[in-house]
Amino acid sequence: MAGMKKMMIALTLVAALCWSCKKPQGFEYRDTKNFRIDKLGFDRSSLMMDLVYFNPNSFGVNLKHIDCDIYVNHVYLGKYALDTVMHIDRQSEFVLPSKMEVDMKNVFKNALNVLLNPEVLVEVKGSTRLGKAGIFINVPFDYSGKQKVAFF
Template identity: 65%
Template sequence: MKIFAPILLLLLAFASCKKPQSFEYRDLRNFKIDSLGFQNSSISMDLVYFNPNNFGVDLKHIDCDVYVEHNYLGKYILDTTMHIAKKSEFVVPSKMNVNMKNLFKNTLTSLFTKELLLEVKGTTKVGKGGIYITVPFSYSGRHEFSIF
């Protein structure tokens, strides 16, 4: 019975926890082209999110694919641990290599429209107290973009 009491208490604590809400995308800042090439280019930016939860978490790893107008743009990987406070905005520094061949597919579309469809699909590891879980995520939204 002494063995089951702590396990039962732990199960009750987990059962009473509210399901965490997803981070909310807020803004893109400091967009910069680091290197420009015919095959590949490198870009960097700061992505701003908001944690709507009443608890902080640690973000350990992000691995995702980025698409513009359904065309693969590149892979983004963040392999560092960040602490995210409860009910607060946070910035994810982002750097990715872009396949220029796929970017050129979107050039004609970009010239004639003010909005582009941006899609991000991948996984992230989040946790607390050294216990992490892999969480899949998907984002799709139209964003204003102008080359002029």
């Protein structure tokens, strides 16, 4: 009888834990700051920037991995990956220092369009690995929006 009581308590705790856990939502992109060219080359270049995001979840999460592809005006620009562990507070903005390798031939495809147009369409598609209490899941994201580009 004592074993049955312990099992019922354990099942009740597991059920309560499952009902209290919500699947984490993906982060919302907010802004790009401190954009700079780290290394300029004819074939490949390195870009550095700070990406500002917002955590819409009502709970803090741990960010373990980001993997995404970046497109400008529907042309593939490069891949961005971040392999680190950082805690993100609930319903807060946070900054991800980022470095990205860019294939310059794809940049040249967009160069004239970017020079003639003050806005470009930026698309970021990928996934993040988010977790809480040591349990991580992949959360896909798909951002698309116009960004102002100022050269002068």
